[in-house]
Structures are given as structure tokens and as C-alpha cells.
Amino acid sequence: MKRFATPRRSAAMLGLALLAVPTLTGCGTATSPPDDGGGGEASELGEFEGQVSLLAWPGYVEDGTNDPEVDWVSAFEEETGCTVSSKAYGTSDEAFSLMKTGDYDVVAASGDASLRLVAAGDVAPVNTDLIPNYEGIYDFLKMQSWNSADGEAYGVPHGYGANLLMYNTEVVTPAPTSWDVVFDGSSAYKGAVTAYDSPIYIADAAVYLMAHQPELGIENPYALDETQLAAAVELLKEQRQNVGEYWSDYLKSIQAFETGDTVVGTTWQVIRNAIGDGAPVEVVLPEEGATGWSDTWMIAAEAKNPNCAYAWLNYIASPEANAQATEYFGEAPSNEAACAFRSEGSCETFHAGDEEYAAQIWYWSTPIAECLDGRTDVECTDYSQWTTAWQEIKG
Amino acid sequence: MTSETSARTHPASAFLHRHVRVRLGLLLSAPLLWLGLVYIAALAALLITAFWTVDTFTGQVRIEWTLDNIVTVISGSLYQAVTLRTVGVAVVVTLIDIAVALPIAFFMAKVASKRWQRILVIAVLMPLWASYLVKAYAWRSVLSQDGIFAWLVEPFGGSTPGYGLHAAVITLAYLWLPYVILPIYAGLERVPDSLLEASGDLGANSWRTFRSVVLPLLWPAILAGSIFSFSLTLGDYITVNIVGGTSQLLGNLVYTNVGAANNLPLASAISLVPIAIIFVYLAAVRRTGALSNL
Known part of the structure; x- marks a missing residue:
């Protein structure tokens, strides 16, 4: 994607906006933005507010400040005149x-x-009719349990991927193929193991137990009864003896792998990408399978800039922007046409569009009392x- | 002459002149309002929240009066263990700081020339000019596997303690050192040199002088310094997060309950623990008269 080098002029910007998103601007001009007051979805859109505030995973909203080569925000700003402010969590x-x-609006x-x-x-339901690029999203990602409720869409799928195992190739030999190196075999790397600092990491232990202790009968790592949870907790307590530090700040994880304080543990492709040649590290999707994510762009119920928010949802679902953002983060895109805009082979690595593969990743979902795996005899x-x-x- | 002057003054100021209490009230009302509203009210709101509960799925705080959070914090083995660990770290950090601060403060107050005294005070204060975060991250890189600490001690067969409780203690002791040096330095300044000379003239060696003359006079100042290092450690979570490895202190539990678990009531209940501890500590210290040294 080329960056627009010409100086900003409001007339040019308006022209670009009209050209780029005719459906959005064509809908209405002076009509007020959705007056839902928290809940209802928009029926039509008004003028762009001039700014939009995004909350996203690191690597999802790149405007070139981290890496001048990595920038899909500027094009959006040029197109719509919506200045983007973002926060990574x-x-x-x-x-x-x-x-x-x-x-945050989005x-x-x-x-x-x-x-x-x-x-x-x-968050508010999203009227996908106002998002032309929603057409191009893989059908198997639409209206799933994590992005819809009561038959209403609550956002636009962004991309999906697996939580990978990263290891220092000089220390961790032979190259691991199993999560074993961070669980039962983690004592070999005592003090240099890392794990993700969130309750949802319990599911990673559950995925491991599914393969190694089948007698527990875990069907879904997010549907654990008391006994199964206790087994996962037991495993994680043993793991803790060997954990050097937990990470939730991805910059901390990058630094720890670069200095060698951490040599093995769960990671994201974007962390691997950020380390580059800074340390001898490699990532692998272990044989047990993995937890993962399938992310959704959602709009806040009380969004201050709903029109720019819709414009962003449409923009980031476009094949070009979706390709850039998901390739940089290291995940499969949600737009069917995105692979044409990604570098050679990158879509194959992440099995983009491969429904069967996508089904093998245990996407993060909130554990609730009503078992997600359909069991009714236990809570x-x-x-x-x-x-x-x-x-x-x-x- | 005076009656003439007062006749010419504004009636309001004449009124205030006569009514001392009103004058005092007006003078103090703004700061008292600030203290009352912003400080005490916020603290009270925090404490009241401890008796509420939270809807675990939607994350909304529900106003239902319950003692559950308090009971959880007092009886939960996790909270007991973390409280003990936190108090332990606070005590160790305080002891290290006092041990380091005493000789430095003594040198500054009794040995160094006036010129050096000034330079040393600036040197002690200098770390306070840098951001807390920068200093904590600096220690993260110092204590890293390929950090300067490892580089220094490895030729002698040592190794870096790595990230963990030791690293947290080292970093916290470094961070709070100026707060401990300054009260002790001020306390030593007030110890007259003549007492030290008299002690020497009467045949006491320097250790005896320190123990029998300096220390009793200095005790309140040392306790004053310890209040800073002790209370600041009790509430800290950032340093532990950065260099503490897997360990967590009370501050981290508060942080995860507000941030990750989104359970403000439980976080409030946990935050009562350091408040209670520091109240006990202050009450004990008050008896020694150290508070007048702050």
C-alpha cells in the first residue's frame, strides 16, 4: 500500500472520501449519527467526525511509527479524514x-x-449492510458464537491464529514439537520458561491435558468441570516452579527472549516478527494443537464517533488493509481476497480459509457455568x- | 492613631479581625475541602466498595452489602501468604536501606566538609529526578542474564539473581534509599558534635559512642525514614511486575483484581490490608516520637 505523500487539503480529502466509500457517504449527509444510547444498531450513517479512537491488540493499528514500512492507518486517514488514535492492550x-x-469508539x-x-x-450491534467489505469475509467466520448474539452481528471478523510455542534454538534442543517443554518437561529450563499472564492461559494447560491425560475427558478447554479445572491448576502450579516470569506486556516478552532470560514459552507470531534477527528464536505449532484467537472489530455502544468507527470497520475488512494487518500480526486474514495482497506463501503458513484447520484451534472464549461442550450433567x-x-x- | 486606622479599614476586614475563628475557618476551608473531598472521600469510597459485590459476567459493580470480600481476604490462604511475603519484603527493604543509609548519612553530617555536604545531598537527591519507571527498567536490564551485574560477577563465579523476589528487594531498596538517607541525615545534623567529643574524652571508642550516644538520639530519625521505605514497599506493584519474575505482592493482587479480574470490591478489600498494617506500624512508631521527625 502506498502512502499518500501529498499534503492534506480538505477538498482533496473530501473527494477521496467520496470516491473511496461511496456507500457510506452516499447514505445521508446531515442525518444524525445512530442515536441508540447503547444497544441499537445504526441504520444509516452521517458525516465523518474527523477522528476515531481504537482499542486493539498490539500490531493491529500500525501507522508507521513502529516501522515506517508498516502502515495501513495513514491511507485510512487520507481516505476518510478520520484521524486515528489508538491504544494497544x-x-x-x-x-x-x-x-x-x-x-474508545472501536x-x-x-x-x-x-x-x-x-x-x-x-458494544452495539453492527449493521453489516453499512459495511460493504463485510461481503468478502469468509462465511465460516461470520455470525459465530463469539461475534454475534441473538442473531445480530456484533462486529466484523478480523483474523484468526494460534498461540505458538517460541524457543531459543541454541538452548532448547532438540527443537520441540510438543507443549511438553513448558509443562512436564519444563524443569530442564527452570527459571527461563514463560507463560501468558491471564486466567485464559488455563485453557493452554487444558489443551495439553486433552492429549496427555485423556482419562480426564476434556472435550473443550473452555468447558472444564471442577475436577478438570483442578487438574489444570495442578499442572500450572508445577509449571510455576520453573517459570521465570509471566508476560502480558508483549514488549516485556520480546526483551526477555532477546536477553536470554526467557528461552521457551507461549507467544504470538507478532512477537517472533518483532525479535527478527535479534535472538536465535523459532516458533512452532505443537502437535497437541493450541489455543488461539478469532478477533472481531466491534463498535462501542456509546461511541462518540460512530461514523468514523463504521468507516474503520469497513476499511480494515477490505482485502488490502486486512492483508497488511493480519500478515504483520501473523494470523490468517478474514477477507477471502486478502491473500492476493499478502506475500507469497504467508497465507498457506496460516492455513487461511482452511475451515478444517481453523476448527482445530481452540479459539479463546469466555468460560461460563453452562458447559460450552454441551454437557448438561455437570456445571x-x-x-x-x-x-x-x-x-x-x-x- | 490606631483607632483612626481601623476606622478607615473595610468593614469585612474589621469583622474578620474581631472574629478569630471565622478568619481561621475561611483561611482553612479551601485546603480542608480539598483534603475532605478529594482525599478522605475518595478513600472512604474505596473502603465502602469493599462491602459491595461484582457481577462476574458483565463486570458491573452491584451494590449489595456483603462481608464476603473481607472474609475472603482474611481467610484465604493466598492472601495470607501474599501478605506475609509483602511484609517480609518491606521489612528486608527497610533494614537494607537503614544499613546503607546510616554510614552515608553519618559521613554527610559529621565528616564531610560543607562543600562536600552540599554535593552529597545533591547526589542523594539526584535519582529522584529520574522517573521511577526508568529506574525500575534500568534494574531489569542490570539484572538480566546478559546484564552488567552478570558481567561483573561471572568472572568470580557468581551469577545474577535473575528476576524474582531478590531482584525486587534490590530494586526497591535502591528506589527508596533517598527517602531513608534524608531523615537520618537531618537527625544526625541535630546531634551536637560536642556530645561525640565528650564521649571520646571519656574514653569511649567509636562503636561505644555510636551505640550509647548517637543511636538513642538518632532512633526517631531512623524510624521516620523507615516509615517511608516500609509504606512505599507495602503499596508497590510496578517494580515487582518489572523485575519480580513470578512473585506477586499485595499491590499486584490489587492491580490484577482491578485490571484483569475487574473486581473492584475485592481489590478494595485487599487494599485494606496494607492500610491496616501501616496504621499498626504508625501507632507503634508514634510512641517513640518519630513522627515529629518527618
């Missing part, structure tokens, strides 16, 4: 509490936050129990 819980401040939420945001009334542990358990694991 480290855990879904952080996103959930930040959304309560009401400072949030990119994973499945373990999205349903909670819907339940809390912090499952909910997220607050996971939170308590996580604090006990950390001790």
Missing part, C-alpha cells in the same frame, strides 16, 4: 476494563472478551473461578 481482561472507560476483541462486552452492554467452572484459580497458581 495486553490481555482481554485489560480490554474489557478499558472499554468501561468509554474512551475495539478489536477476542472471543474471551467479546461476549462479555456484549453482555455488559459496552462448568466460569471465568471468575478461573480468575481466582489463576491468582492461586501465581501464589
